[in-house]
Amino acid sequence: MEIRLKVNGRSYVFDVPPRMLLAHLLRDRLGIRSVRIGCDTGHCGACTVLLNGEPVKSCNVFAFMADGGEVVTLEGLNDRLAAALKRAFVEEHALQCGYCTSGMIVSLYGLLKDGRQTSEGEIRRAIRGNLCRCTGYTSIVRAAVRAQRYVSS
Amino acid sequence: MRELWEVVNGQVEYIDDIRLPGETYLFVLRSPYPHAVVKAIAPPKRGLLFLTSKELTAYMPARDVEGVRHVARMPVLAVDRVKFVGQPVAAVLVEDKYEGEDVLDEAYVDYEPLPSISTIEQALRGDVIVHEGAPDNISVEDVVKGGDLDAFNKAEVVVESEVRQSRVVPNPLEPKGCVAYFDGEVLHMYVSTQAPFRVRQDVAEALGLPPERISVKAPRNVGGGFGNKVPAYPEYVIAAYASMRLRRPVKWIETRREHLNNPTHGRDLYSKVQIYARRDGKIIGIRGSIIVNIGAYNFTINTRAARFIASLLMAPYEIEAVDLRAVGVYTNLPPTGPYRGGGRPEAALIQEFAVERLAEELGLDPFEVRVKNAAGDGFKTPTGWQLGPYGGRALLARAAEVYRDVTKRYPNAGVGVAFFAEHVRVVPGESCRIRIEGCKVRVGLGGIGPHGQAHRTAFQVLASRLLGISQEDVVVELADTEASPWGVGSFGSRSLSAGAGALYDAVQKLMAKTRELGLQWPRDICRAEGLEVVGEYKGQDAFGGGVHIAVVELDPDTLRPEVKYYYAVDNVGNILLEDEVRAQIEGGIAQGVSQVFFEEAKYDSEGNPAFMTIADTGFPTAEDLRIDPHIDYVVIPSPNPGGFLGVGETGTTGGLAAAYIAVYKAMRKLGLSPRHKTPAV
Ligand code: FES
Ligand code: FES
Numbered sequence: 059m060e061i062r063l064k065v066n067g068r069s070y071v072f073d074v075p076p077r078m079l080l081a082h083l084l085r086d087r088l089g090i091r092s093v094r095i096g097c098d099t100g101h102c103g104a105c106t107v108l109l110n111g112e113p114v115k116s117c118n119v120f121a122f123m124a125d126g127g128e129v130v131t132l133e134g135l136n137d138r139l140a141a142a143l144k145r146a147f148v149e150e151h152a153l154q155c156g157y158c159t160s161g162m163i164v165s166l167y168g169l170l171k172d173g174r175q176t177s178e179g180e181i182r183r184a185i186r187g188n189l190c191r192c193t194g195y196t197s198i199v200r201a202a203v204r205a206q207r208y209v210s211s
Numbered sequence: 212m213r214e215l216w217e218v219v220n221g222q223v224e225y226i227d228d229i230r231l232p233g234e235t236y237l238f239v240l241r242s243p244y245p246h247a248v249v250k251a252i253a254p255p256k257r258g259l260l261f262l263t264s265k266e267l268t269a270y271m272p273a274r275d276v277e278g279v280r281h282v283a284r285m286p287v288l289a290v291d292r293v294k295f296v297g298q299p300v301a302a303v304l305v306e307d308k309y310e311g312e313d314v315l316d317e318a319y320v321d322y323e324p325l326p327s328i329s330t331i332e333q334a335l336r337g338d339v340i341v342h343e344g345a346p347d348n349i350s351v352e353d354v355v356k357g358g359d360l361d362a363f364n365k366a367e368v369v370v371e372s373e374v375r376q377s378r379v380v381p382n383p384l385e386p387k388g389c390v391a392y393f394d395g396e397v398l399h400m401y402v403s404t405q406a407p408f409r410v411r412q413d414v415a416e417a418l419g420l421p422p423e424r425i426s427v428k429a430p431r432n433v434g435g436g437f438g439n440k441v442p443a444y445p446e447y448v449i450a451a452y453a454s455m456r457l458r459r460p461v462k463w464i465e466t467r468r469e470h471l472n473n474p475t476h477g478r479d480l481y482s483k484v485q486i487y488a489r490r491d492g493k494i495i496g497i498r499g500s501i502i503v504n505i506g507a508y509n510f511t512i513n514t515r516a517a518r519f520i521a522s523l524l525m526a527p528y529e530i531e532a533v534d535l536r537a538v539g540v541y542t543n544l545p546p547t548g549p550y551r552g553g554g555r556p557e558a559a560l561i562q563e564f565a566v567e568r569l570a571e572e573l574g575l576d577p578f579e580v581r582v583k584n585a586a587g588d589g590f591k592t593p594t595g596w597q598l599g600p601y602g603g604r605a606l607l608a609r610a611a612e613v614y615r616d617v618t619k620r621y622p623n624a625g626v627g628v629a630f631f632a633e634h635v636r637v638v639p640g641e642s643c644r645i646r647i648e649g650c651k652v653r654v655g656l657g658g659i660g661p662h663g664q665a666h667r668t669a670f671q672v673l674a675s676r677l678l679g680i681s682q683e684d685v686v687v688e689l690a691d692t693e694a695s696p697w698g699v700g701s702f703g704s705r706s707l708s709a710g711a712g713a714l715y716d717a718v719q720k721l722m723a724k725t726r727e728l729g730l731q732w733p734r735d736i737c738r739a740e741g742l743e744v745v746g747e748y749k750g751q752d753a754f755g756g757g758v759h760i761a762v763v764e765l766d767p768d769t770l771r772p773e774v775k776y777y778y779a780v781d782n783v784g785n786i787l788l789e790d791e792v793r794a795q796i797e798g799g800i801a802q803g804v805s806q807v808f809f810e811e812a813k814y815d816s817e818g819n820p821a822f823m824t825i826a827d828t829g830f831p832t833a834e835d836l837r838i839d840p841h842i843d844y845v846v847i848p849s850p851n852p853g854g855f856l857g858v859g860e861t862g863t864t865g866g867l868a869a870a871y872i873a874v875y876k877a878m879r880k881l882g883l884s885p886r887h888k889t890p891a892v
Contacts, residue, residue, distance in 0.1 A: 075309070082309075091225075092221040096384045096434075097825050099825065101824055102467070102825060104385075143219075144216075153215060154664065154665075154795075155383070155384065155433065155434045155435040155662055155663030156218035157383075157434030159218050160221060163219065181833075182833040183834060187832070189830055189832065190384065191435050192435055192663050192798045194797055194798050194800065194801025194836060195833040195836060196797065196840075197794060197797065199833065
């Protein structure tokens with residue numbers, strides 16, 4: 059079936075099989091590496107992207123369901139908040155193997171994009187669908203707090 | 212750090228990002244039974260190639276099998292029988308990866324189920340015999356002893372303790388995977404691995420190929436390993452074989468569902484030990500047994516587990532005697548292997564819980580008992596480990612005040628202390644090749660397989676320092692059997708210790724060579740174009756150590772554990788990247804604590820998994836696991852070149868034991884009887 063999709067600002071028309079997952083479309087047709095597969099049950103969040111502005115697990119969405127929508131992946135996040143998050147992740151050393159990192163950043167971007175100040179509890183809630191095996195999460199929470207500081211200053 | 216910037220900017224390459232023209236995809240048909248006879252296999256109608264053990268009869272190598280009573284190597288594809296749920300039975304190669312699962316569904320296997328077992332007790336009772344050659348289900352049984360065994364007679368008290376440590380799924384966030392292609396001469400393999408040389412050796416042995424004809428390389432990024440990505444796996448052997456048959460690249464990417472029941476799982480052991488002491492708290496020795504459930508086969512180094520744990524037990528204490536039985540038993544579960552810490556956390560938990568119980572029994576302060584018995588630097592343990600400048604007493608001195616403070620500040624909490632000597636596996640060393648190319652120095656450490664430790668940066672910093680050139684002029688090549696002549700791998704906290712040794716040697720050789728050629732270093736770097744030297748290091752294992760203090764409160768109603776405070780002081784040796792040291796310890800602690808609070812790969816008594824998803828294995832979310840450890844360290848240079856130690860595992864070694872004891876004591880405070888197992892709540 060034919061779908062229209064805007065990905066990281068560019069418009070595409072794809073012919074996709076009905077069973078194709080959005081995650082596979084992004085990885086296999088567009089070669090987007092930040093969308094990663096870490097599970098087959100929607101638990102890990104390594105595949106998180108923004109769909110029409112909200113973080114979703116792209117392995118939980120069939121490509122056709124995104125028809126007419128707009129997808130933004132880590133590669134397409136280029137504003138001040140995104141820059142703050144990336145910088146804070148590096149400064150807080152909030153990544154080790156990096157496999158969870160793009161999903162984490164996308165989820166946190168979704169949380170912080172309104173510019174509202176959030177608590178540690180809200181940050182943890184926002185990334186509870188993003189698993190990380192390496193960091194123990196605390197450095198990621200610290201990075202989110204630091205990123206908020208960067209954007210509000 | 213550039214390495215981290217690359218990740219946040221999405222400039223990464225994990226195994227599934229490697230795409231070769233004409234690649235085909237491997238899918239594996241797995242046993243749904245814990246134990247069964249495979250009576251017949253009907254192939255699917257589609258697919259490029261269908262493989263069973265009829266065509267590909269091969270076995271995975273088992274390591275450390277000297278002195279082992281029975282060795283049952285795991286077939287790459289089941290031969291006549293299956294012995295655990297998830298065991299590979301047949302393989303299919305397909306053109307279109309989206310069709311793989313459908314094609315697999317078309318294959319049909321006729322099984323005749325057999326009785327099966329999953330626990331150490333069942334194995335020892337002999338309820339079912341897993342391998343006919345081992346009628347008692349014992350693969351390895353060894354006595355680990357040393358010191359003056361008569362000293363046990365001097366004891367005034369003997370305190371027994373037992374612990375069951377859960378089976379855990381390693382669950383790196385990136386599952387395993389490989390891409391194999393054969394160019395007619397050489398078999399090339401990209402593998403998401405911690406140890407390319409080990410994978411090469413395993414595949415070579417399994418297929419009967421000379422290792423020189425195999426080249427193994429990890430992609431630039433490996434999404435976590437935790438011991439799970441050290442050896443080769445059956446799927447790598449199948450992919451290699453299929454690529455030679457098809458003369459096309461073959462890719463296999465493990466799904467999480469596969470990962471949950473694939474080798475290797477971690478931990479799964481039972482220990483019962485008796486600590487012998489005087490009434491004043493002076494420890495004399497330890498006796499008892501350590502039994503590891505190694506699963507259905509001898510795979511990678513699982514025969515070593517019990518023996519290694521036994522040998523480490525009580526390492527930081529100046530005791531006189533050790534007499535332990537180390538056993539590995541077969542069950543119908545996936546084979547186990549090293550999991551973050553590979554024996555170190557297991558040993559620390561057994562040992563520290565025993566010391567805690569002793570203090571409890573004698574009514575002594577548990578911290579004081581540790582101080583009283585702590586071995587000085589240079590102590591040689593009864594089992595033969597030379598601790599060297601491991602720093603135990605300095606660590607206890609540093610932690611003493613924190614301990615006194617938290618016991619006052621948190622009267623209702625359980626305070627768990629873990630004191631340990633941390634083993635760093637340097638033996639048998641690493642090699643390093645340095646080559647001058649385009650006015651830059653290329654440093655190759657082919658055995659080092661980083662999977663989230665910023666090793667590329669670490670070696671770049673060290674090499675630039677040793678060579679007196681800028682970091683931009685150093686290019687580091689890791690995890691590639693072509694990058695240096697031989698190597699071992701990134702595990703056992705060894706990468707920096709062993710790797711730096713090899714780098715030092717190579718740098719010295721390079722300097723000697725340039726002098727010989729009448730060149731002035733680094734001024735004449737461009738005139739040294741093409742110059743190549745190989746260094747190596749074959750030093751001794753080293754020890755660091757740590758004291759971790761976990762303060763845990765349990766909600767009286769729900770028993771939900773809360774970490775009120777966590778302090779860790781570790782001897783980290785000389786430091787190259789301070790932030791990375793902290794990050795490794797912090798993450799390591801989380802992984803140890805997580806096992807105490809949440810993690811278990813549960814099986815029923817017949818060996819059927821009771822978990823379907825990563826969440827079911829107890830993998831914690833950011834809401835479950837809240838721990839913000841206070842990380843402190845002492846720096847005592849190790850005897851290895853550069854004075855480095857390793858920090859990949861010390862956090863887990865301390866975290867597992869400290870959190871376990873903290874929960875035990877919190878339970879006691881609530882008047883509840885502790886579980887003597889992980890998860891402890
Ligand atoms: S891959 Fe999408 S949630 Fe795990
Ligand atoms: S950094 Fe490895 S999973 Fe998060």
